[in-house]
Amino acid sequence: xxxxxxxxxxxxxxxxxxxVVNLSGIHKEVSTVLIDDAAIGDYVLIHVGYALHKxxxxxxxRTLAMFDELAQMxxxxxxxxxxV
Amino acid sequence: xxxxxxxxxxAIARKLAKTIAETALPDRQYRLMEFCxxxxxxxxxxxxxxxxxxxxxxxxxPGCPVCVLPKGRIDNAIALVQxxxxxLCTYADLIRVPASAQMSLLxxxxxxxxxxxxxxxxxxxxxxxxxxxxxVVFFAIGFETTTxxxxxxxRQARAEGLNNFSVFCNHVxxxxxxRTILQAEGGASAHIDGILGxxxxxxxxxxxxxxxxAETFHVPLVIAGxxxxxxxxxxxxxxxxxNAGTAIIENEYTRVVTRAGNRKAQQLMAExxxxxxxxxxxxxxxxxQSALKIRHEFADLDAECRFNMxxxxxxxxxxxxxxxxxxxxxxxxxxxxxxxVCTPENPMGxxxxxxxxxxxxxxxxxxxxxxxxxxxxAA
Ligand code: SF4
Numbered sequence: 389x390x391x392x393x394x395x396x397x398x399x400x401x402x403x404x405x406x407x408v409v410n411l412s413g414i415h416k417e418v419s420t421v422l423i424d425d426a427a428i429g430d431y432v433l434i435h436v437g438y439a440l441h442k443x444x445x446x447x448x449x450r451t452l453a454m455f456d457e458l459a460q461m462x463x464x465x466x467x468x469x470x471x472v
Numbered sequence: 473x474x475x476x477x478x479x480x481x482x483a484i485a486r487k488l489a490k491t492i493a494e495t496a497l498p499d500r501q502y503r504l505m506e507f508c509x510x511x512x513x514x515x516x517x518x519x520x521x522x523x524x525x526x527x528x529x530x531x532x533x534p535g536c537p538v539c540v541l542p543k544g545r546i547d548n549a550i551a552l553v554q555x556x557x558x559x560l561c562t563y564a565d566l567i568r569v570p571a572s573a574q575m576s577l578l579x580x581x582x583x584x585x586x587x588x589x590x591x592x593x594x595x596x597x598x599x600x601x602x603x604x605x606x607x608v609v610f611f612a613i614g615f616e617t618t619t620x621x622x623x624x625x626x627r628q629a630r631a632e633g634l635n636n637f638s639v640f641c642n643h644v645x646x647x648x649x650x651r652t653i654l655q656a657e658g659g660a661s662a663h664i665d666g667i668l669g670x671x672x673x674x675x676x677x678x679x680x681x682x683x684x685x686a687e688t689f690h691v692p693l694v695i696a697g698x699x700x701x702x703x704x705x706x707x708x709x710x711x712x713x714x715n716a717g718t719a720i721i722e723n724e725y726t727r728v729v730t731r732a733g734n735r736k737a738q739q740l741m742a743e744x745x746x747x748x749x750x751x752x753x754x755x756x757x758x759x760x761q762s763a764l765k766i767r768h769e770f771a772d773l774d775a776e777c778r779f780n781m782x783x784x785x786x787x788x789x790x791x792x793x794x795x796x797x798x799x800x801x802x803x804x805x806x807x808x809x810x811x812x813v814c815t816p817e818n819p820m821g822x823x824x825x826x827x828x829x830x831x832x833x834x835x836x837x838x839x840x841x842x843x844x845x846x847x848x849x850a851a
Contacts, residue, residue: 391510391698392617392672394475412473419594422620422737431475433675433728436563437592438621440737441675441728448475448727455484455701458491 392435394443397428409434475727479699480518488704489523495711502528504710505800506668507650509536509828510698516837518700520707528707531662531800532833534649534755535670537614537642538565538826539798542752544784545642546571549611552640553585556779559603561596562611563618564589569825572786593625600629600637609775613642617672619764620737623744626766626773640775641766644751646673647681648762653799654689662800666710668703669695671725678733679723690719697725744770752785754822755798792821797830804831811835 395409395416405421409432419438420426432439496502506512512532515521521530534540546569552558560577567577567589581587586606590596593610600608612622622639629637654664669682674695685693692713696706706724713719723729744767751763766774775781788794791809796802804810804823814820816832823829827836 392675393473396474419592419621419624421624422734422740424736433672435617435672436621437594438624440617440620440672441734443475444727445475448478451702451705451724451727452478455481455488455705458484458487 392433392440394431395434397426397430397432397439400426400428407432407439409439476699479697479701481701484701485518485523485704488701488708492523492528492704492708492711493525495708495715496525496528497715498525498527500527500714501665502711502714503531503663503665504528504668504707505531505533505653505662505664505666506696506703507533507535507646508668508670508673508698509539509826509830510671511668511696511703512536512830512833513828514698514700514703516833518703519837520700520703523704524707528711530668531664532797532830533653533667533800534753534798535615535646535673536823536826536828537618537644538569539794539822539829540644540649540753540755541566541569541613541642541822542754543571543786543788544752546577547575547784547786548781549609549640550575550577550580550585551781552609552775552779553580553587554583556607557586558607558609558779559586559588559599560609560611561588561590561599563591563613565826566611566613568819569822570789570819572784593621597625597628597632597634597637600634601632604636606636607778608637609779610637610639611642612639615644615646615670615673616676616741619643619745620676620734620740623737623740626744626770627740629773630770635772638773638775638778639766640781641745641764643745643764644753645762645764646670646677647684648759649753649756650682651684651688652756652759652762654685654691656799664691664800665714667691667693668706668710669693669721671696671698671702671729674723674725674729674733676734676737679721679729679731681733682721686719686721692719693721695721695723695725695729697727743767754788755795789820794821794823794831797823804834807831 395411431443596610694706745764793807819825823831
């Protein structure tokens with residue numbers, strides 16, 4: 389029920405606060421009433437036809453980098469294990 | 473899908489699993505409650521439990537709005553259709569939930585009731601505009617994620633003077649339910665060491681809304697995204713906190729959750745809704761200040777004011793363990809009806825109806841691995 393998915397804004401109508409987003413190739417109309425300063429190209433979280441929040445790409449990459457770092461740490465340990 | 477697939481990478485999942493196994497201390501149990509049904513679904517769908525060491529177990533919480541909606545409210549909705557001849561607009565999740573006397577919205581629809589599944593509150597407004605001669609009621613359910621869209625529809629109906637539209641409000645709040653579970657002593661709820669905090673509820677209410685978990689109950693909480701790597705990373709963060717003996721609110725889902733949440737949405741909710749003194753939750757009973765009602769300024773758009781809707785209390789199906797499951801005391805497989813009398817095609821309790829319900833998740837993804845799941849929360 390609370391599922392929401394990230395999608396990219398491809399067009400915007402400021403007067404109606406409606407946007408068209410690209411959701412894995414499907415174009416969908418959503419309301420942007422709940423977010424400020426929506427812009428074309430933004431990733432937003434879509435839930436029941438509304439953009440709930442902007443997705444911070446910077447934070448997304450930071451989280452992914454954290455996973456990566458962790459993976460590398462593991463790898464380094466594994467190599468170390470092999471050497472020892 | 474961008475910003476989804478990256479968070480499902482199997483190789484990274486295995487690495488994360490290794491770190492979790494190394495970090496979890498072998499001589500203690502980690503009983504972690506995932507509050508949201510969305511997390512329950514993700515844990516089963518992606519087999520996250522199978523990647524955990526034996527002493528790290530997930531307890532499935534009550535964060536599925538369909539699961540916690542008491543039957544009487546669905547009886548009320550059916551009565552709206554059958555006695556008041558309204559067009560009832562509902563999210564698809566509710567359509568098969570069992571009501572009293574073997575009824576459901578689906579059966580009421582088959583009997584000729586005008587029940588329409590909508591994707592958005594905007595669709596419900598369209599239907600009201602298209603049928604000015606009919607009363608159109610939107611059956612609103614959901615936690616804070618789903619509440620702002622209802623508030624917008626109410627404001628819009630007011631602005632347009634759409635007076636054949638009203639809302640049957642069943643919106644509930646996450647923090648009071650969480651507090652109830654943490655407060656329950658003496659075996660009324662399972663013991664919980666840490667909480668995987670809601671994903672999308674938190675985009676609205678912000679991470680600050682959970683401060684009481686740490687301050688009052690000394691239970692750590694990590695706000696976690698719905699993707700499997702998010703769940704695993706958050707689990708690791710909880711284990712680290714528990715090892716260190718800290719209890720703070722952390723946020724793993726920084727890409728959409730901030731400390732303050734969505735202020736615009738919060739303002740809208742405050743403008744349209746107020747707290748109900750008390751509301752019944754399936755499985756948790758009557759909880760004070762745990763749900764929203766439409767403010768009296770908007771009473772003309774409140775279906776509970778427009779139609780005579782008596783409070784209906786009903787008993788759940790005999791043998792259904794949903795109430796205990798929603799409190800983390802039982803597993804779906806403990807229920808005698810599970811998989812025999814009760815299946816997703818023929819659900820006896822709400823936990824089997826929604827794909828986010830614990831019983832449905834077990835049925836779809838977990839029924840062949842009962843043995844492993846049994847050990848997981850050896851309390
Ligand atoms: S299996 Fe069915 S009857 Fe048993 S607890 Fe789950 S929903 Fe209720």
